[in-house]
Amino acid sequence: MTNEAMLQIARNAVSLAKQKGAAEVAAVARVKRDVDVTWRDGKLEKITEATSRGLEVRLYVDGRYSTCSTSDLRPEGLASFLDNAIGLTRTLAKDPHRSLPDPALYAKATPEGLSMADPKIESITALDLRRTAQSMEEAARSVKGSEAILSVTTNGYHSWNETTQVHSNGLEASFAGTEFSISADVSIKDDDGRRPEEGEYAWVRLYADLPDAAAVGRRATERALARRGAKKAPSSVMPVLIDNRAAGRFLSYLLRPLTGAALQQKRSFFEGLVGKPFGSDKLDFADDPLLPKGLGTRPFDGEGLAARRMPLFEKGVLKNHYIDTYYGKKLSMAPTTGGSTNIAWKLGPKTQAALALDVKEGLLITSFLGGNSNDATGDFSLGVQGFVIRGGKIGEPIAEMNVSGRHVDVWKRLIAVGNDPFAYGASRTPTLVFDGMQVAGT
Amino acid sequence: MNRRQFIEMGASSIAAASAGGFLLGCAGQALEKPTTAAVVPSADAPRVSYFSRFGVDEGMIRDGLADALSRGADHADLFFQHRVSNGLQLEDGEVNRAYTRVELGVGVRVVRGDQTGYAYTEELTREAIKRAAQTAAAVADGPARPGPTALAVGAALPQRYTLDVPWDGIKPAQKLPILDGVNAAIFKMDGRIKKVSVFFADEAGAILIADSQGRLVEDFQPMTLLYVSCVAEQGGRKETNGYNVAGRRGFDFYSPETIGRVVREAVARTTVLFDAVPAPAGEMPVVLAAGSSGILLHEAIGHGMEADFNRKGTSIYADKIGKPIAQPFVNIVDDAAQPHARGAINVDDEGNPAGTTTLVDKGVLATYMHDSISAKHYGLKPTGNGRRQSYQHPPMPRMRATYMLPGPHEHDEIVASVKRGIYCQSFSNGQVQIGAGDFTFYVKNGFLIEDGKLTRPIKDVNIIGNGPRVLERIDMVGKDLVIDEGGWTCGKDVQSVPVSQGIPTVRVSSITVGGQGGTQGNKASAKG
Numbered sequence: 001m002t003n004e005a006m007l008q009i010a011r012n013a014v015s016l017a018k019q020k021g022a023a024e025v026a027a028v029a030r031v032k033r034d035v036d037v038t039w040r041d042g043k044l045e046k047i048t049e050a051t052s053r054g055l056e057v058r059l060y061v062d063g064r065y066s067t068c069s070t071s072d073l074r075p076e077g078l079a080s081f082l083d084n085a086i087g088l089t090r091t092l093a094k095d096p097h098r099s100l101p102d103p104a105l106y107a108k109a110t111p112e113g114l115s116m117a118d119p120k121i122e123s124i125t126a127l128d129l130r131r132t133a134q135s136m137e138e139a140a141r142s143v144k145g146s147e148a149i150l151s152v153t154t155n156g157y158h159s160w161n162e163t164t165q166v167h168s169n170g171l172e173a174s175f176a177g178t179e180f181s182i183s184a185d186v187s188i189k190d191d192d193g194r195r196p197e198e199g200e201y202a203w204v205r206l207y208a209d210l211p212d213a214a215a216v217g218r219r220a221t222e223r224a225l226a227r228r229g230a231k232k233a234p235s236s237v238m239p240v241l242i243d244n245r246a247a248g249r250f251l252s253y254l255l256r257p258l259t260g261a262a263l264q265q266k267r268s269f270f271e272g273l274v275g276k277p278f279g280s281d282k283l284d285f286a287d288d289p290l291l292p293k294g295l296g297t298r299p300f301d302g303e304g305l306a307a308r309r310m311p312l313f314e315k316g317v318l319k320n321h322y323i324d325t326y327y328g329k330k331l332s333m334a335p336t337t338g339g340s341t342n343i344a345w346k347l348g349p350k351t352q353a354a355l356a357l358d359v360k361e362g363l364l365i366t367s368f369l370g371g372n373s374n375d376a377t378g379d380f381s382l383g384v385q386g387f388v389i390r391g392g393k394i395g396e397p398i399a400e401m402n403v404s405g406r407h408v409d410v411w412k413r414l415i416a417v418g419n420d421p422f423a424y425g426a427s428r429t430p431t432l433v434f435d436g437m438q439v440a441g442t
Numbered sequence: 443m444n445r446r447q448f449i450e451m452g453a454s455s456i457a458a459a460s461a462g463g464f465l466l467g468c469a470g471q472a473l474e475k476p477t478t479a480a481v482v483p484s485a486d487a488p489r490v491s492y493f494s495r496f497g498v499d500e501g502m503i504r505d506g507l508a509d510a511l512s513r514g515a516d517h518a519d520l521f522f523q524h525r526v527s528n529g530l531q532l533e534d535g536e537v538n539r540a541y542t543r544v545e546l547g548v549g550v551r552v553v554r555g556d557q558t559g560y561a562y563t564e565e566l567t568r569e570a571i572k573r574a575a576q577t578a579a580a581v582a583d584g585p586a587r588p589g590p591t592a593l594a595v596g597a598a599l600p601q602r603y604t605l606d607v608p609w610d611g612i613k614p615a616q617k618l619p620i621l622d623g624v625n626a627a628i629f630k631m632d633g634r635i636k637k638v639s640v641f642f643a644d645e646a647g648a649i650l651i652a653d654s655q656g657r658l659v660e661d662f663q664p665m666t667l668l669y670v671s672c673v674a675e676q677g678g679r680k681e682t683n684g685y686n687v688a689g690r691r692g693f694d695f696y697s698p699e700t701i702g703r704v705v706r707e708a709v710a711r712t713t714v715l716f717d718a719v720p721a722p723a724g725e726m727p728v729v730l731a732a733g734s735s736g737i738l739l740h741e742a743i744g745h746g747m748e749a750d751f752n753r754k755g756t757s758i759y760a761d762k763i764g765k766p767i768a769q770p771f772v773n774i775v776d777d778a779a780q781p782h783a784r785g786a787i788n789v790d791d792e793g794n795p796a797g798t799t800t801l802v803d804k805g806v807l808a809t810y811m812h813d814s815i816s817a818k819h820y821g822l823k824p825t826g827n828g829r830r831q832s833y834q835h836p837p838m839p840r841m842r843a844t845y846m847l848p849g850p851h852e853h854d855e856i857v858a859s860v861k862r863g864i865y866c867q868s869f870s871n872g873q874v875q876i877g878a879g880d881f882t883f884y885v886k887n888g889f890l891i892e893d894g895k896l897t898r899p900i901k902d903v904n905i906i907g908n909g910p911r912v913l914e915r916i917d918m919v920g921k922d923l924v925i926d927e928g929g930w931t932c933g934k935d936v937q938s939v940p941v942s943q944g945i946p947t948v949r950v951s952s953i954t955v956g957g958q959g960g961t962q963g964n965k966a967s968a969k970g
Contacts, residue, residue, distance in 0.1 A: 040754065041754075043557065044557050044581065045556070045557060045558070046557070046558040046559075046560065046836065047558070047559050047560065047580065047581055048559075048560040048561065048836065049560075049561050049577050049578075049580075050560075050561045050562045050563065050574070050577070050834070051563075052547075052562070052564060052834060053564060054564075064538070065538065065539055065540075066539060066540035066541070066542065067539070067540075067541055067542070068540075068541070068542035068543065068544075069542070069543045069544070070543070070544040070545075070546075071544065071545050071546050071547055071564040072544055072546045072564070073564070081544060084542075085542055088528070088540050088542065088614050089540065091613075091614040091615050091618065092530075092537055092538055092539070092540055092614075092618075093536035093537050093538045094536075094538070095536065095538035095539070098538070126580065150755045150756060151754050151755050151756050153754070187754075187755065187756040187877050190878075193758070193761075193910075194758060194877070194878050194879055194908075195755070195756060195757065195758055195760070195877035195878065195879075196875075196877055196878045197756060197875065197876075197877040197878065227878070230878070232954065235723045235724040265533070265637050265639065265673065266636055266637050266673045266675075266680060266682075267637075267673060267682055330534075369873050369874075369875060369880060369881075369882050369906065370450065370741075370871060370872050370873030370874075370881070370882030370883065370884060370904060370906075371873075371882055371884055371904040371956070372870055372871055372884040372902070372904070374682070374901075374902045375682075376673060376680050376681065376682040377680060377681065377682075377902070379901070379902040379958070380902070381721075381884065381902060381903050381904035381956045381957070381958070382904060382956070383873070383880070383882035383904055383906040383956070385878075385880070399878060399880055399908075400880045400906055400907065400908055400954060401906065401954065402723075402882075402904050402906045402954060402955075402956025403956070404723065404903070404904070404956050404957060404958045405958060406958070438723055438957075438958050439723075440723035440724055440906075440954055440955060440956040440957065441724070441725075441954060442724065442725050442954070
């Protein structure tokens with residue numbers, strides 16, 4: 001379905017909803033084409049290829065609000081769909097804080113140079129993905145020690161998606177994006193009957209930025225072999241490094257309570273902390289939706305607000321929240337944007353290896369397993385695996401352990417960040433170093 | 443967001459709902475069937491309800507299956523789905539937003555050995571189905587096979603969630619008092635409550651499965667969920683918690699008794715936290731309360747017993763069938779037949795019969811959970827565990843309602859047997875690594891156990907263990923099995939499906955507790 005057709009569908013939804021009694025309307029039409037190829041142990045495992053489309057309509061009717069979505073885009077279906085949705089909206093309580101955004105905040109034109117969509121995607125077929133996945137497996141099995149491998153699963157994936165947004169108070173905008181991903185997962189036999197699995201992946205906007213597939217395959221096996229003989233270590237308070245690939249998960253618990261909804265609903269440990277020191281001076285980053293090639297890059301947000309860079313922490317001081325139009329009105333705060341995009345860190349000067357040398361004794365976390373964080377109180381408790389740091393070097397693997405603490409304490413103990421932002425996620429986290437965290441094991 | 447295997451389970455949340463994670467639907471009057479005005483029927487006269495619902499007929503389905511088999515293959519199926527869902531949300535005292543969602547589409551699957559080709563379309567036209575079928579067929583590379591010459595609806599399905607009034611017959615105005623009532627009752631019950639959020643969802647779904655053996659299967663799948671969350675303040679301290687109930691139930695489920703329980707539990711689970719002390723850190727005995735503690739089974743053994751991981755050799759249970767892995771009083775099942783449970787199904791998403799699968803029989807590992815691919819691989823009958831999130835996804839082995847059968851011990855005896863440990867009552871989420879066997883679950887409410895008694899409340903603590911080792915350490919099992927009524931959702935390989943879980947009171951002799959309260963420093967041991 002072309003961009004023009006989707007624009008027409010969104011326009012039609014807006015005018016039809018207005019005819020049927022909506023005072024204001026926003027319509028978002030989305031198209032996504034995915035190709036996903038999984039290869040396992042010498043043969044094709046699964047191939048999925050499809051184009052999906054959907055329409056979301058936000059209705060403002062007699063001072064009331066609802067949102068509805070459908071995958072049935074036939075014109076004759078849309079009319080009864082909107083009738084129902086408007087009928088439903090009229091049964092709700094009035095809400096004086098609901099309105100479309102101020103049109104002055106809308107995106108005027110898509111900024112140049114975002115590099116979000118790669119036309120090369122048209123020429124890459126499922127067969128290409130299959131060949132890439134096959135070569136990753138061959139590389140994974142070429143690594144010394146590969147006789148311990150039980151199974152190798154590799155995957156090639158790409159998607160093209162387009163968002164078209166029309167608002168009744170003067171927005172018509174759209175953008176397209178592409179994503180390419182390759183990954184390898186390797187299971188190995190451990191001496192004690194465990195079958196640890198590790199993997200490597202890459203995830204990029206532009207095809208040319210994908211790393212060498214063979215290197216990804218080899219790295220997956222190396223990571224898996226390094227997990228052999230993982231043990232639980234004693235419980236204690238110790239310095240902790242969080243690997244750049246894993247740190248995005250830890251960061252998400254810091255970002256979640258920064259929304260207007262969390263703040264207004266008293267579910268945020270950041271209540272009343274804007275302009276106040278929260279973390280150490282190493283906690284320093286901005287939200288940057290305009291970063292070229294960023295996985296979170298977008299010219300405008302879900303409400304159509306023009307994207308702009310927003311500082312979040314400067315030298316440990318909280319500068320902003322993620323405020324959308326609705327909660328902005330409830331809180332009497334100006335809207336910023338509803339949710340996080342790319343995180344641009346003020347990086348440190350050192351590599352992870354150099355940071356480990358500084359720490360001498362501690363724990364390197366390479367992945368989290370379950371756990372959670374309480375947005376209202378800031379308590380967290382998270383399963384971890386990784387490696388002991390001994391004499392400044394990466395030592396033996398650990399498993400079945402846990403870290404816990406309170407965000408209000410822990411981020412004050414952030415003593416260093418690495419020079420290594422993780423390229424394959426929107427959080428772009430460097431290695432994080434905390435000088436003391438409660439670790440539970442034996 | 444990395445695209446690697448990801449296995450997690452959690453209680454449905456409003457956040458997920460507003461992001462479209464929970465399925466929400468369309469409005470007021472009777473459920474609109476997708477219109478079929480634009481469909482040109484085949485020569486066959488429509489015989490059953492799927493023609494009017496999906497605008498397809500037997501001829502179109504047979505053609506689709508023939509296209510799916512155009513390059514050979516062992517099996518092909520079409521999965522039609524129409525799902526209409528509604529959500530209402532109360533915040534700051536008003537039901538002032540609604541979410542609705544309509545899903546309509548068909549997925550085409552082509553299977554060759556254990557290889558799968560998949561495609562789907564939201565356009566239910568002859569041409570679009572043909573394109574999807576040809577795309578999925580690319581997994582095979584042989585000569586065409588004929589599709590079925592006729593399609594037949596098989597024996598009547600069991601009816602595990604028949605409703606007096608389906609959700610499409612309930613008007614929004616009838617639902618609003620549920621949310622308003624819960625909100626008013628909570629504020630009335632405790633002055634420390636400062637914020638209440640109530641989320642109500644209902645779903646009316648229909649599926650139609652047609653396969654290359656000529657089977658036709660139709661099912662209607664209702665769902666509802668009531669999720670309450672509150673924030674309370676006392677002496678400058680803030681605490682938040684909630685309660686939720688869910689199931690394949692109708693409007694009559696929301697009796698004064700159900701509403702009363704939701705209100706009481708939400709308030710009690712929140713306000714008890716003002717007395718909470720930090721949980722300890724380290725290995726110790728843990729007692730799991732009957733009910734939602736079944737999350738332990740879901741993570742410690744359930745995922746590892748899904749046959750796809752075992753067929754690939756990546757599960758820690760891959761070489762343990764027929765071997766003793768727990769005490770003889772440990773029996774664990776995965777059950778499709780719990781009436782009105784969130785995890786109940788009348789038939790699985792491949793059209794196979796779904797009953798009760800015994801995972802652990804008297805301590806011995808008995809059966810994996812199979813879809814048709816793994817069943818064929820092992821030369822067994824499918825167990826009815828082939829499930830999928832929607833028409834956009836191929837099926838794979840998934841759990842339904844996973845629980846442990848009652849055992850020989852008394853609840854009080856189990857608690858009294860622990861000198862120093864913790865007692866876990868409510869949970870938010872869990873996760874597992876199926877190869878290493880390490881798993882976690884996150885405790886929202888619990889108590890310290892000191893000298894055989896429940897003493898101070900604890901909260902927000904993750905428990906981490908290793909599946910097979912923890913099963914060995916289940917050394918007491920109560921008689922008091924409870925199947926939890928909460929809105930659990932299981933995620934695997936980016937697909938979410940509704941599930942249930944249950945367990946009697948259970949003691950695990952030693953497991954790592956991820957608290958903030960410093961280390962235990964000693965190996966507290968269980969008595970008895």
